[in-house]
Amino acid sequence: MEHGLIADYDESMDLRKLRYFDAVVRQGGFTRAAEHLHVAQPAISAQIRQLEAELGVQLLQRTTRRVELTHAGELVLAHARSILGQVGELRDSLAGLASVLRGTVRIGATEVLGTLDLPAAMAAFHARWPGVGLSLRSGLVTTLLAQLRDRELDFVVAPIHGDLPRRYVALPLVEERIVLIARIGHPLEGARKVTLAAVRNEAFVCLPQGSGLRAILSAAAAREGFRPAVEFEAPSPARIRDFVAAGLGVGLLARSAALAPGAPVGVHELKHPPPHPPIGLVAPRKPALAAPAQVCWDHLSGFAAGMSKR
Secondary structure (H helix, E strand, O other), X not given: OHXXXXXXXXXXXOHHHHHHHHHHHHHOOHHHHHHHHOOOXXXXXXXXXXXXXXXXXXXXXXXXXXXXXXXXXXXXXHHHHHHHHHHHHHHHHHHHHHHHOOEEEEEEEOOOOOOOOHHHHHHHHHHHOOOEEEEEEEOOHHHHHHHHHOOOOOEEEEEOOOOOOOOEEEEEEEOOOEEEEEOOOOOOOOOOEEOHHHHOOOEEEEOOOOOHHHHHHHHHHHHOOOOOEEEEEOOOHHHHHHXXXXXXXXXXXXXXXXXXXXXXXXXXXXXXXXXXXXXEEEEEOOOOOOHHHHHHHHHHHHHHHHHHOO
């Protein structure tokens, strides 16, 4: 049985159970452990029972006066203390790093960020790493990538298109999808899902030639048998909304941009939505990110992962 303990380790076995187990052994009993940890004794007893149930072995021999380790308990205690020691060392290292890490991280971001709450992520980073400054530039993907190439930025948060040059490395974070937007009161209003071909005879508003959104519109229209008449080129997704809200045409837009605060428009789901590239982080392959930028990159990755589990 003892040889299977590590294989039987369950992720639900949290550090609190290991700390309680270690305290019971160090203090020689449940009552003293409870006093030492300032925790009610029944809580400690319950945690030890759960630990034994998860491992499928008895860890302690209980008597009226004392507790003694079983053979399995001795093995688990050794591993528990190793784990707790490593966690303590990690926390000390991170605390030390937080106190000495200095610099400024230069981030570029597009307006289209999917479900990623970038302001909240940056605020959490600032609270965790107060010695690191953050600067943010906004723009279209092509502009930001040029600034990244010229080393004016450390990394970019943006849609990751399939034609991203090999000199960059990318980490997808969250998904995004395309919707059709039209003025309030448009004949499509009320329709659950629409086809792009339903507006083939209308003027389109889009980003300029060379942009990812323009390529998405052209490809989607071609699949439905027409060439879109882009009569108005807007410099940003927000301006696309302004033009569409004014009744100058219809447009495709990332859903997050269509639902963001701004000019009111009708948002219509498409029956056959064209794929939108995922939103993620982009940085040069070489040179490697400086320490503050790498820590920020890792933080945003973890923040996005945490949001997806909510």
